Amino acid sequence: EAGVAQSPRYKIIEKRQSVAFWCNPISGHATLYWYQQILGQGPKLLIQFQNNGVVDDSQLPKDRFSAERLKGVDSTLKIQPAKLEDSAMYLCASSLAGGSEAFFGQGTRLTVV
């Protein structure tokens, strides 16, 4: 069974530029999550989707971050404009609806210079 796919693996941008990350969850997983992991810390939830609807975006900095999951499968997370403090690993995860287990992708390492 294919795992959670993310791209790109690495991205370096200048501050104030925009960037987008892509995630393809495990087939059949209705719930998709985006987490931010700053170096030396544990991951923190940014947003959770159930199919194509947002369940929880309370921790998403909405002035610069946006995410969508238009067809209830793939998702994109965008940052515009980026700040230095956005440098982090962005992890996508998925689970069955109401499931106990969340499976993570390999992440996208973002460096903002």
Add this chain to the structure above:
Amino acid sequence: GEDVEQSLFLSVREGDSSVINCTYTDSSSTYLYWYKQEPGAGLQLLTYIFSNMDMKQDQRLTVLLNKKDKHLSLRIADTQTGDSAIYFCAESITGANNLFFGTGTRLTVIP
């Protein structure tokens, strides 16, 4: 709010047992997880335990839960160099939704 604490570092010799500890504050936590993260990679789910259990064993891994003290531990038997990684404890009230992670324990296995 939730708080999950872990010690930052642990070193063990190859072949010994490793014990990684975690404490949490939210008494509503229903699910407690252990994830492994190798350098530059995503998180791998190792195991999890429900709050109504006090022990779970899975091959070399043993999870112990002391709900009264809000203390969770992960024991790795016969630790190998491939076990070197960062181990995250996480808790949740509702399963996979909104996992709350600790800061991770970096395990170094000395050959």
